[in-house]
Amino acid sequence: MAVFGRIPSLRILSLSGNSFSDPGLKHLAGLKELQALHLGQNRLPITDAGAINLAGLMALESLDLQGAHLTDTAVAALKNLKQLRRLYLNSASGKSGITDASIEHLLGMTKLTRLWIQNTALTDKGVQQLFDLMDLKELYLSTSAISEKLRTELQQLRPSSLKLHLLVQPTPK
Numbered sequence: 001m002a003v004f005g006r007i008p009s010l011r012i013l014s015l016s017g018n019s020f021s022d023p024g025l026k027h028l029a030g031l032k033e034l035q036a037l038h039l040g041q042n043r044l045p046i047t048d049a050g051a052i053n054l055a056g057l058m059a060l061e062s063l064d065l066q067g068a069h070l071t072d073t074a075v076a077a078l079k080n081l082k083q084l085r086r087l088y089l090n091s092a093s094g095k096s097g098i099t100d101a102s103i104e105h106l107l108g109m110t111k112l113t114r115l116w117i118q119n120t121a122l123t124d125k126g127v128q129q130l131f132d133l134m135d136l137k138e139l140y141l142s143t144s145a146i147s148e149k150l151r152t153e154l155q156q157l158r159p160s161s162l163k164l165h166l167l168v169q170p171t172p173k
Contacts, residue, residue: 001027014038016064022050028057035059040066040088047092048074055080061111062086066118069093075102084109091119100126107132116140124150131162142167 001020004013005027013031016038025046028034034057039046046065051074054063060081068074069092087109091097099121106115113135120143127146130139139162146166154164 001025004028005030007031009033012036015042016040017042019043022047022053025050025053029053031057033059035083036062038062038064039068040064042067045069048077052077054078057081058083060084064088066090066116070098071096072099072101074098075105079105079108082109083111085111086114087112088114088116089118091117091121093119097121099123100129102126103129106130109133110135112136114138118142121145127154136162138163138165140165140167 001024004010008030010031011033013034013036020042021044028037037054037057037060046068048071051065051068051070055077058081061083063081063084066088068090070089071092075089075098089098097119098117100123103126107129110133112133115130115133115136117140120141122141122143123145124147127141127143127150130136151166154166
């Protein structure tokens with residue numbers, strides 16, 4: 001990771017499927033021109049500590065953290081990435097993952113066109129608030145916390161321009 005951190009003009013970096021750790025992401029903090037960072041499916045779990053190291057990458061338009069174990073803390077740390085158009089997140093399991101507390105931070109990312117959040121604990125209220133992202137064209141959610149009623153309503157409430165992918169997971173025990 002240190003090698004990539006020494007290339008300040010780097011604009012796209014795809015490291016999906018590798019084996020780096022949260023501390024390794026510190027080396028990327030100086031890549032101020034980075035527009036796309038793909039870290040999904042890392043063999044070691046990226047956690048809030050790793051995601052926080054990415055909070056200063058203000059030019060990011062695409063961030064892939066699929067397979068990470070994130071909570072509301074990570075989403076709060078990333079809230080100032082206002083250029084994001086594509087964001088792929090994976091929540092930590094259970095109630096300590098990404099919850100409705102993250103919605104306010106996500107709504108500040110007004111340029112989002114694609115949002116994928118896996119394994120969330122978002123409730124009906126939180127999911128409905130995501131429809132306030134006016135540029136959103138694709139929303140993928142996997143959650144165990146929304147009601148059957150909302151699942152039915154979402155198909156009718158969503159704007160016709162929005163592709164909605166909803167995976168309902170069993171409630172964690």
